[in-house]
Amino acid sequence: MEKQEVKLLGSSISPFVRRIEWALKLKGIEYEYSEENLQNKSDLFLESNPVYKKVPVLIHGGKPICESLVILEYIDEIWPQNRLLPEDPYEKAIVRFWANYAEDKLMQGIRNVLMSEGEEQAKGVKQVTAALHIIDAEMKSITKFFGGETIGYLDIVLGLTVLWLEVVDEVSSESKMFDLQSFPSYSKWMEAVKDLPLIKDNLPAKDILYREEQITLTVVPSIDNTKVE
């Protein structure tokens, strides 16, 4: 099963695709990467993800899997080396809870901040700051990564916040929106993550992310940046 062909449909502007690349590289899985043109979607792409028409899509032995968190769990089941998720059901539940929380409050929260202005934005900043405090508190007990000495599922999921916060810093006209000094455990983890060659060498160029965010902000404020109509 593991020997079947692995193809990843992605886009250089999608941060979510990076999660899958990190997981595949961590496990040493060979794959073929296909850069999808989100403004002119290929037949394969549309057939593989008819519900959302978004990247990433993993195609394994011809069968498509969509949604980055679903893909991560699938990868972990097929290729168990360098386990991403804990085996213990309770620990797994805790990891899934925080991944969910990160997607909901942090990822979505940061993007809301980027998409809004004035009072809306100030409210958004407050919400993200509150979420960062909560996550920072959770992180006090970890030594290096959530996965231990190597990164795991939660590091990969949260890893994207590293990108987004940098974009926020570059895009915001005023002084730093998020004072990372107030989140010492989170900051320490962020530095460790950014230092990993696996992550460092597999980040979308910040200026691409920044440029695409600007385009998204001015043209289509409510649309997910991985789906460009």
Place this chain on the structure above:
Amino acid sequence: MSKDEVILLDFWVSPFALRAKIALAEKGVEFEARQEDLLGEKSELLLKSNPIYKKVPVLVHNGKAVNESTIIVSYIEDTWPTPSLLPPCAYGRATARFWADYVDKKLFDGGSKIWRSKGEEVEVAKKEFIEILKVLEGALGEKEYFGGDSFGFVDILAIPITAWFYAYEQYGNFKVEDECPKISAWIKKCLERESVASGYPEPTKVYEFVGLLRKMLGLE
């Protein structure tokens, strides 16, 4: 082997709490359901076990709390593996998780939009909701359940929300049976199961509850 202590913090109308109850019943796990009054004061156990969201359901298994209904159902599947709620192969499980995620993202919020809207927005919300049901009908296909021949993970996550369909139908002025007959048939099939029927709230009572929520939101 010492007995497991399983407590579920519950609220009678919560479709999310019902997910956990169905999963536990399907697995034959004995548990104590404790009613929370979500419109009143929340219990200490709830506030301690779910400080982040302060919501039900919370599963407390031998003193350890698990939050978020989909995560709880996954935990139940991992902890009590038989009978299995997920397919044996990884691809089947990924497909189930994909549809579970779709149900989570779209179904309840889509329905809520109908009764939370005013004027022309109601029609828009209704149309969007029907679209969501049609996508789910496509996923169901000719199968009896989303899980195939056996009632499973996606069925458990979706069926509790259908208790709210009557309320959506009233406020949106449509009938699920006319728009999506396969979904209607699937609902009837699921309701034949004791695990579902025993906790499923009366749709007319849910409709009354929604009326109460609307009043609280200043919509009527």
